[in-house]
Amino acid sequence: MRRRGVGAGAVAKKKLAEAKYKERGNVLAEDQIVQMSKQLETFKSNLEEFASKHKQEIRKSSEFRVQFQEMCATIGVDPLASGKRLLVGDARCRNGGLITLNELHQRVLSGRGKYAQDVSQDDLMRAIKKLKVMGNGFGMIPVGGSYLVQSVPAELNMDHTVVLQLAEKKGFVTVGEIKEGLKWEKERACHVLDHLLKEGLAWVDSQAAGESQYWFPALFSELTSRDVTPEEANQMSP
Amino acid sequence: MSFEWPWQYNFPPFFTLQPNVDTRQKQLAAWCSLALSYCRHHKLYTLDIMEAQETPVFNNKKIERKLSMEAIQVVFEELRKKGNLEWLDKNKSRSLVMWRRPEEWGKLIYQWVSRNGMNNSVFTLYELANGDDTEGEEFHGLEDWMLQRSLQALQTDGKAEIITLDDGKGVKFF
CATH class of the missing domain: 1.10.10.10 (Winged helix-like DNA-binding domain superfamily/Winged helix DNA-binding domain)
Structure with missing residues (x-):
């Protein structure tokens, strides 16, 4: 059986292949992040829309309100977003x-x-x-x-x-x-x-x-x- | 350009060491930053604690308030803790003020060297601080002791080597 090449050429080839895999991997990971952020954005905006549509219900039921606010806090949506925030800090x-x-x-x-x-x-x-x-x-x-x-x-x-x-x-x-x-x-x-x-x-x-x-x-x-x-x-x- | 005083400079109690620990911390931070920017503006490298009380920075004649000797000592000690000041004598009367620490100067010098592609070149210390090439750089005119300290910091990082030349010291950058 012929020994597999271990000359300088082979090493360089292997390195090149590795670099290409890595590059491809990075591109895939980036794609995924972009996708996920898009989904999160959509979800956020839907949630905000929901919050403004169902203001009354959210206000009335305290149980629902607590759960809703917890959910909002987890993904960083401000359910009271009205643009009137105060920064006195x-x-x-x-x-x-x-x-x-x-x-x-x-x-x-x-x-x-x-x-x-x-x-x-x-x-x-x-x-x-x-x-x-x-x-x-x-x-x-x-x-x-x-x-x-x-x-x-x-x-x-x-x-x-x-x-x-x-x-x-x-x-x-x-x-x-x-x-x-x-x-x-x-x-x-x-x-x-x-x-x-x-x-x-x-x-x-x-x-x-x-x-x-x-x-x-x-x-x-x-x-x-x-x-x-x-x-x-x-x-x-x- | 004239020196711009912070608002605290005209705030009378700024010149009395505050009893409240939190307030005092804010006060000392403001004093450190004022003292350093003042020295930097006037290119001062040494401060004498006896003379300090008469320098405008610790003595605001307009509002007739000055920092007491004890308070100045507290400010100096705070600067020392931050690595911006070193005592020159045991009695703690004269001090070196480093508005940039040696490592920061070293970094500036090394950036200049790299920017001009002069790694692997040898310079005399005089050339670095007073040569035409460095004119306009912030480290131009840097006092010799400070220059040597900065280069030592670079040497520790393996970015430079201080060498002895016929007519004094030189440095090689990597």
Whole structure:
């Protein structure tokens, strides 16, 4: 029997064949992925259509709703897709979870395409109120003529809220200002400020003349965007 | 081009080390990035901790706030942990600032070499940092110690070999 060729030619031939098989294999795999994504796309769009057609039923039966939502979550369909989604997450890193309604509105507008529906501040307020129902993650704090939107869970009570309101004009507040403005005992003021520091909402400035100032990045950025320098803000009397 | 200050630079409490751990972490990250981009803009390679307090970066005269010596030490230590700073003395008074770490410089140099098809060529260190060929490259004018560190990093990766030439050091790229 003749020995099978093992010369350089044979090796090269074998390598070429292997490479060709591999290439062909890759093409097949790619085809399959394309096919599957197409099918998934179709399924997704059918599911979305189904969701919008049978809105009433989905709402009525809680059992059906749970199952339907689980299914949607598995394949990445948003059953509530209405194009009115809110991204407040941005504010988290910078401001410890607080952002003025104004700034949020600007961000939402700039984040949407030019053909998108207009979103008013009122729309935003409604959306946030709805989110609030889902837990204490979101909230609105009235300050001055506008609102601060809170996007991280922080337990804020009435005391914290009024202190934020007091800080609104200048971006900061001091223990003395709280004592005078709100007629509180020193302990109460310190307690509230400590809590705001602990929640990461306030920053302390201990180089200020007189007493320490407690600053709120969210309010500060609103002041600077109105081209008010901190010195100017400092001079404004509460 | 003038240096663009981040918003924090005008935020008075930025110059007070924050008591809250999470807030302080954000603050230190912002300080590190500000210090590095400032040194990069002004091509500073060494920082003296005593002088630091008077440099504009740690001392904002406009809002009359400056970082305390202790806080500057904390920022420097943070930079050291990230591999962007090295102490030059035991007392921790002078430091090398590396707005790019040696490996990053090495990568830039090696990219330039490969782009110009000069692998397997020998360069003197002077040529690399000050020659006409590298004019316009970011590593042009790089200080000698930093250049050597970058090339050592490349050598460790097997991409270069530092060699001794008659008139100083040279490097061969692979």
